[in-house]
Amino acid sequence: MISRPRSRVQTEEEKKRKERKWSLENFEIGKPLGKGKFGRVYVAREVTSKYIVALKVIFKEQIEKYRIHHQLKREMEIQTNLCHPNVLRLYGWFHDDERIFLILEYAQGGELYKELKKKGFLCEKQAATYIASLTNALSYCHKKDVIHRDIKPENLLLDHEGRLKIADFGWSVQSRSKRHTMCGTLDYLAPEMVENKAHDYAVDNWTLGILCYEFLYGAPPFEAESQKDTFRRIMKVDLTFPSHPPVSAEAKNLITRLLVKDSSKRLSLQKILEHPWIIKNADPMGIYKE
Secondary structure: OOOOOOOHHHHHHHHHHHHOOOOHHHEEEEEEEEEOOOEEEEEEEEOOOOOEEEEEEEEHHHHHHHOOHHHHHHHHHHHHOOOOOOEOOEEEEEEOOOEEEEEEEOOOOEEHHHHHHHHOOOOHHHHHHHHHHHHHHHHHHHHOOEEOOOOOHHHEEEOOOOOEEEOOOOOOEEOOOOEOOOOOOHHHOOHHHHOOOOEOOHHHHHHHHHHHHHHHHOOOOOOOOOHHHHHHHHHHOOOOOOOOOOOOHHHHHHHHHHOOOOHHHOOOHHHHHOOHHHHHHOOHHHOOOO
């Protein structure tokens, strides 16, 4: 029921959820799933339908303190209008005097970050399946003029079938023009962001290269002891491949073609899906194709 295949019936259910006026009385609150800077996330069940969701609780006091009104509004508008199997759904929202509640799709498998930390690194088949899934999701987002700008393992969730879901659109923007805001997470920033230059969709392609490396080696490629050194390595594209764990030449080729300083020369999303490493390793059953 949580992640059954999409159908006309489910689409109608989601439409009703989106249009309905919600309140806390509509939900039975379960265990906490996580805690963030601005609030907490709980598993919850809608009383009438018994549908399982994740309820993200954001305190208005924190919104005021960190002045994130505009950012939160933009995040909610963007995520509400995205509907793809590899993008976490935002079904709706409501508020009371102290809190804002986001009604999100429940991803039973939790953060990919935790799986990566537990395993150390992923096998090439698993890594390729995740990269292909991410590429499909980003292709869908980019067609809707949405740049995510903060793809990282902590923002990737897994459903009960192990299917990857992009979550947290807090740094996302919907725009056809180049942007100038430096945002995202240090190790995943593209060179144009580090150098405070205008950026576009290609920052997400860069991040796919970072993630591919991290999936296969267990750490991002430009990690350093200080922020200054990390920035220097990113700007120089100081890329090295350790001897362990052993990684195929095809995987290294894909990473090298994504981690290119000139954003116009990075491999396109379509070319990623056509890359020999993806074709050879990605599990077709684990990838949604439009």
